[in-house]
Amino acid sequence: MIFTSHFTFRGGPRKSKRMQRTTAIILAAVMCLSGASAICKPGYNSYNSHCYLYVNGPQPTANWYEASAVCKAEGGYLVIIQSSYEQTFLDGLIDNAVNQDNFWIGGNSLGKSGYYWTNGNSAETASYTNWKTGQPDNWNYPSDPNNQESCMQLGMQLAGDTSNKWNDARCNEKYFYICEYAE
Ligand SMILES: [Ca+2]
Numbered sequence: 001m002i003f004t005s006h007f008t009f010r011g012g013p014r015k016s017k018r019m020q021r022t023t024a025i026i027l028a029a030v031m032c033l034s035g036a037s038a039i040c041k042p043g044y045n046s047y048n049s050h051c052y053l054y055v056n057g058p059q060p061t062a063n064w065y066e067a068s069a070v071c072k073a074e075g076g077y078l079v080i081i082q083s084s085y086e087q088t089f090l091d092g093l094i095d096n097a098v099n100q101d102n103f104w105i106g107g108n109s110l111g112k113s114g115y116y117w118t119n120g121n122s123a124e125t126a127s128y129t130n131w132k133t134g135q136p137d138n139w140n141y142p143s144d145p146n147n148q149e150s151c152m153q154l155g156m157q158l159a160g161d162t163s164n165k166w167n168d169a170r171c172n173e174k175y176f177y178i179c180e181y182a183e
């Protein structure tokens, strides 16, 4: 790891190279000893250089838009699940939750044909998808076009399926949610 080039020392380039090198070594040692998770904010969990926080409690707290805004305010986004490994990490993470059902995740079909993650990638034709059987189904599609199932969540109990697979749900419903951001 090379840190020296990233640091500007008061007094400019006339400071000794030895001091710069010593400082870089100390910083590298601190970062290595503290582990990757120390880079995440308190309460967040680290996986594959990303930080994750699930928001949970006795009662669901936010609709999809509100949850997305909270994650964004923290410098992140509603979780985008890109592999079975990331899904397995999340399964373990929310296994500790008080209420393990219904977490908003970062995909929707708003203004689009089909489901897309908020990074623009398809959530239906991607190499990894994890929808519950028969989902997304836009269940009980009402006459009100603003009340369709257009947002993605995981963990809804459907027909005896208690897994953390994905479902489309109404964006204005209050659920729990999971934020992700790069370290
Ligand atoms: Ca991700």
Ligand SMILES: [Ca+2]
Binding pocket: 135, 136, 137, 138, 139, 149, 167, 168, 169
């Ligand atoms: Ca559905």
